Amino acid sequence: MFEMLPDNSVRMKGMEPALNPFSPGSGVKPPALVGRQTEIDAFDLLVARAKANAAGDRGILLTGLRGVGKTVLLNEFSEMARRNGWLVVQFEAQPGDGGPEAVRKKLARELQLGARRLRQTPAWSHLRSQGLGSISNISVSLGMQGLTADLKFDAGRADSRNLEIDLEEMVEDVSASMRKARAGFALVIDEMQDLESDLLGALLTVQHAAGQRGWPFYIIGGGLPSLPGRLSESRSYAERLFHYRMVGKLSPEAAAEALTVPIGRLGALLEGEALTTVLEAAGGYAYFLQAYGRTLWETASDKVITVGDARLAVELGTADLDHGFFVARWQRATPAERNYLRAMSQDGEGPSATADLSGRLGKDHSSLTSQRARLIEKGIIFAPEHGYVQFTVPGMGAFIHRQKD
Ligand SMILES: Nc1ncnc2c1ncn2[C@@H]1O[C@H](COP(=O)(O)OP(=O)(O)OP(=O)(O)O)[C@@H](O)[C@H]1O
Ligand SMILES: [Mg+2]
Numbered sequence: 001m002f003e004m005l006p007d008n009s010v011r012m013k014g015m016e017p018a019l020n021p022f023s024p025g026s027g028v029k030p031p032a033l034v035g036r037q038t039e040i041d042a043f044d045l046l047v048a049r050a051k052a053n054a055a056g057d058r059g060i061l062l063t064g065l066r067g068v069g070k071t072v073l074l075n076e077f078s079e080m081a082r083r084n085g086w087l088v089v090q091f092e093a094q095p096g097d098g099g100p101e102a103v104r105k106k107l108a109r110e111l112q113l114g115a116r117r118l119r120q121t122p123a124w125s126h127l128r129s130q131g132l133g134s135i136s137n138i139s140v141s142l143g144m145q146g147l148t149a150d151l152k153f154d155a156g157r158a159d160s161r162n163l164e165i166d167l168e169e170m171v172e173d174v175s176a177s178m179r180k181a182r183a184g185f186a187l188v189i190d191e192m193q194d195l196e197s198d199l200l201g202a203l204l205t206v207q208h209a210a211g212q213r214g215w216p217f218y219i220i221g222g223g224l225p226s227l228p229g230r231l232s233e234s235r236s237y238a239e240r241l242f243h244y245r246m247v248g249k250l251s252p253e254a255a256a257e258a259l260t261v262p263i264g265r266l267g268a269l270l271e272g273e274a275l276t277t278v279l280e281a282a283g284g285y286a287y288f289l290q291a292y293g294r295t296l297w298e299t300a301s302d303k304v305i306t307v308g309d310a311r312l313a314v315e316l317g318t319a320d321l322d323h324g325f326f327v328a329r330w331q332r333a334t335p336a337e338r339n340y341l342r343a344m345s346q347d348g349e350g351p352s353a354t355a356d357l358s359g360r361l362g363k364d365h366s367s368l369t370s371q372r373a374r375l376i377e378k379g380i381i382f383a384p385e386h387g388y389v390q391f392t393v394p395g396m397g398a399f400i401h402r403q404k405d
Contacts, residue, residue, distance in 0.1 A: 015300045021262035022293035027071035030290060031262035035254025036073055039245055043077045046218065047084050050184035055214030058240075059207055061192070061231075062222045064247035066379075066393045067287030067325070070222035073247065074188050077220055081186050085121045087178055089114045090188040093195040095377045100196035101143060107199075108142035111135050111170075116151075126177035127153070134158040134170040141166055164202040171206050175215035184216035192221035193230050193382070204235040211241060224392055226382040249284030258289045259296070268303045270296075274310035281314040285394050287325065292317040326399040329380045340371050341380070344389060345400035351390040 021031035039062070046057055060077075062070045074090070081088045091106045093099065115135055118124050133156020136146035141161050147153070156173060158166040171185065178185045187203070189195065195203075203219060210217040221227065225246070231238035250258065256275060263270050270278075278296060282288040295317040299309045333341060343360040344352045354372065358365045372389060375381045380396075381389045391397060 015268065015297050015303075017298065019266055020294060020297040021266065022290050022297060024287055024290035024294060027075060028290075029072060029075070030069075030258065030286070031265075031293075032258055033072065033076065034257045034261070035250040036069065036076075036247075039073055039247070040076065040080075042243065042245070043080060043220075047080060047086070047184070050086070050178075050216045051084065051182050053179060053182060053216075055216075056211055057218065058211065059219040059221070059242045061220075061227060061242045061244050062247050063225050063227050063244060065225070065391075067285055068247045068249070068394075069286040070247050071190055072286075074190055074220065074222045078186070078188050081184065082117070085118070085123060085181060085183040087114050087118060087123070087127075087174060087183070087185045088188060089186070090190075092190040093192055095194040095379070099194065100199065103196065104142040104199065105144055108139040108144035112139060112144070112147055115147075121181065121183075123178055123181035123183055126180045127174070129154050129177075130156070131170075131174040131177040132156065134166075134173040138166045138170045163198060164205055167202050168206050168209055171210060171217050172213075172215060175210065175217045179216050184218060187217075187219045189219065189221045190223075192223040193227045194223075197234065200231070201234050204231065204238050204241065207241045208235070208237060224379075224382045225384055225390075229383075229385070250286060250289070252279065252284070255279050255282060255284050255289055258286070259293050262293070263297075263305070268300065268305060270305045270310075271307060273307040274305050277307055277310040277314060281317070283394070288317075288321065288395070291321055291325070295320065321395075322399060322402065326393065326396060329378075329393060329396070330399070330403065332378050333375065333380060337371055337375055337378075337380075340368065340375065341391075341396075342400055344381070344391065345397040348397045349391060349394065350397065351384050351388040354387050354389060357389070 042060060049057055062073055064070055078088045078090050089107065089110045091103065091110050093103055112135060115127060115132060118127065132147060132151060132153035137156050137159040139146050141163065158170040160166055174185050207217070207219050228239065228244055256279060259275065259278060260270055278292045282292050292313055296305060296310060296313040299313045299316065301309060339361060340357065343357045344350060346360065354365065358368055361368065376383065379392055382392050384390050
């Protein structure tokens, strides 16, 4: 790590691995959160309007491919809302058979925990007379125990055992109390495209009622680009309930800051050409920037990071992505599903028309529907529109071309 010089002074050789600011990972807070000021301002406005008891606002839905930074933004929104005394209930939907039950329990649990967190806030006394009782009651229909007796609260509603009615009553009660405290109630749902139909439909109905009656209740969701379509299938008015925001590539300026700010903070410097080399490889994708940032720090031999370091970092970073980010998805696919993915990769990053895929694979359309459905459930592809499929991960097409088996 250190090199002794002839005059007995030491020079740092290589960068301290323990200080590496980059750590790519799902929902991991980046060392510099860049390029999302528009979204943060939009949420800030929602919080400010709830404080002013303004009514009729819409929820926010963030859609985008894997690794663009949706979860990080949802976490940021949750933090902002909590700082302002909101009741924040955050959970992630899950696909598959075990999903619905687990998610309902998670919702109940997070409702209870979220409410308990408000004990030191102005909303608490209001919630005790209206809201906590309903949270306790709905917990039971969602498959959990009600709130325990260590909390004193008035009996609530939301005990009909009809999900839609109970959700609406609970949200109405909680919203009334949050309004008195000049705060709001947010349901933050990640991977929302995987939410089971019944719960999804019920939640949309409640969001609709909330908008009409001026309750400060907002669904803040994140999911794949197929999410808006899924919502419209569930309720025809769904598109009017939300502000949709497509989370995509970062602008070149923001992408540069994602690297230079954390590096600069630690007293190192990224040379111009080194920066361009990494930016080109990352293509503006948040996850890739973090991945290449990490290898950049590992390969740098001095505080001034050179283009030579950057070239090596791109090589190592691409290998890391191939062995982690991409291969994790590739290995989840069966051999037949991999053939399907290979056929898709002929369109590069896509989208691919399902009719073309049948042609390429020499199979009729209907025999491919179950493969397509399983790949969607596994989160590897999604349907951007009817008759089309696309990879959920940027760069997957190129990765598949690099694979031998
Ligand atoms: N605005 C940003 N600036 C810099 N880095 C970011 C930004 N947003 C996210 N990242 C980084 O990108 C990576 C992916 O972020 P995140 O998990 O939020 O993506 P995602 O869209 O939720 O992906 P997935 O669809 O797989 O859940 C993380 O390592 C995170 O630190
Ligand atoms: Mg995510």
